[in-house]
Structures are given as structure tokens and as C-alpha cells.
Amino acid sequence: MPEKIGEIIITEADIKTKIKEIGNAISKDYHGKEPILICVLKGAVIFATDLMRAISIPVVLDFLSISTYAERSEAGAVRIIKDLDVDITKRDVIVVEDIIDTGFTLGYLLRILKARNPASLKVAVLLDRPSLRIVELPVAYKGFEISDEFVVGYGLDYNQRYRNLPYICLLTSTK
Numbered sequence: 001m002p003e004k005i006g007e008i009i010i011t012e013a014d015i016k017t018k019i020k021e022i023g024n025a026i027s028k029d030y031h032g033k034e035p036i037l038i039c040v041l042k043g044a045v046i047f048a049t050d051l052m053r054a055i056s057i058p059v060v061l062d063f064l065s066i067s068t069y070a071e072r073s074e075a076g077a078v079r080i081i082k083d084l085d086v087d088i089t090k091r092d093v094i095v096v097e098d099i100i101d102t103g104f105t106l107g108y109l110l111r112i113l114k115a116r117n118p119a120s121l122k123v124a125v126l127l128d129r130p131s132l133r134i135v136e137l138p139v140a141y142k143g144f145e146i147s148d149e150f151v152v153g154y155g156l157d158y159n160q161r162y163r164n165l166p167y168i169c170l171l172t173s174t175k
Contacts, residue, residue, distance in 0.1 A: 003158060006170030010144055015126075015154060015167065019047070022124060022141045023054025026094065029140075034058045035092040037124075038084065040109070041065040043098035046155035046163070047126045047143075051096060062086045068105050078108045093118040094141075098155050099127040103135030110137070127151070127168070144168075 026035070034057070039048035041063050052061055065082035093113060100106055106123065114121055124141035131148050146168075152158050153165030162171070 003171050003173055005152070005162070005165075006172040008167050008169045009146065009149075009151065010154075010168035012166040015143075016050075018143045019050050019054050022143065023051055023056070025141060026051075026124070027056040030057055030092060032057075033092050034060060035094050036060040036062060036086060036088055037094050037096050038088075038113070039063050039096045040098070041082065042163070043155045043157065044096050044126070047098055048096040051124065060086060064109070066105065066109060078105055080112070088113065088116050088118045090117065090119050092120045093122070095121070095123045097123060097125045099129065099151075100125050100137065100139065101129050101132045103133050103137045106137055107135040126154070127156075 037048055037052055037059050039045055039061065042065070045063075048061065052059055062084050063082060064080065064084055067079045067081050068077070095106070095109065095113065097106060110121060110123070122140035123137065125139055126143040128139065128142050128145050129148060130145060150158070150171045151168050152162035152171045153168045155163050156168065157163045158171050
């Protein structure tokens, strides 16, 4: 069935306001430090770049790309497609993610990163879907809680489409 854009659930203005709040919190929490933002590709790239601009202290930006092989409700296998370019040993690290559903993938990623001995390891996420959570995760900076509906926009996609929308909206099927 073809898909179509549905209701806007988070406006561009609301996203900008929330990112400014998160950026201010990170700037305060890491004052005098230079944290590394690790953007999980591809979905978090827009969030990560806007967040980086909202942070008033020096930051380092790096990218990590992973692939999962499972339905979103199962653990499945996770494979690193693109690893970090910077060494995170004894550095403050903030993983920047677009959305958390079950928590399996992010939980796996946090275990891998923790084994690299960072000074601290926190998570910033734009969208949180706690109704699907199976693995509890420590999220230090959270944008919005959403229900269990398929959303696109602001980096989130459906078949690599709709990432460029400046807001978050529902994706519906046409019959």
C-alpha cells in the first residue's frame, strides 16, 4: 500500500525549542569540558547537528552507523557499519539518537561504547517511545515521548524518504 504524510505531531517550532533546552542543559552539565557527541546515523544526523549548534561549549562530533537484523520487538543482531574516528577513552560521551523503541539496539551500542572506557556515557534522544521499551536505558536528555505510531520527518524515514521534513508527522497508508 502506498504511504502518505499524516498529521503533524511535533511542529518545527516545538523541535527547535526542545533542542535549545537540551543544548542549554548539556552546556551547563559539561561546563569546562569538551564532550564528544556520537551521532547514530542516519536518523539522528539532523538532530545531532542542530543540537551541536545549541550547545555553547566546545564539542567534538563523530558518527557511528549500525545495522540491525530483527523486527523492532526482538533482540536480533547488531552490526557496526561505520565505527568512530575518535578515541573515547577517558572522554565524556553523549550518544545522540533519533528514537528509542525497545531499547535493544541502543543497549547493545552502550555496552560496546562502555567497554572503550569513556569518562562518562550519556544519551540524548529526540523521540522516546516508552510503550515499546523492553530494555531499560538511562536517558539523560529526552526530547519528546510519542505513542506507538509510525512517524517520519526530521531525520526519521520510511524507505529513505521523508527525512527532510522539518517536523515530525504520522505516516499512514492509503487504501
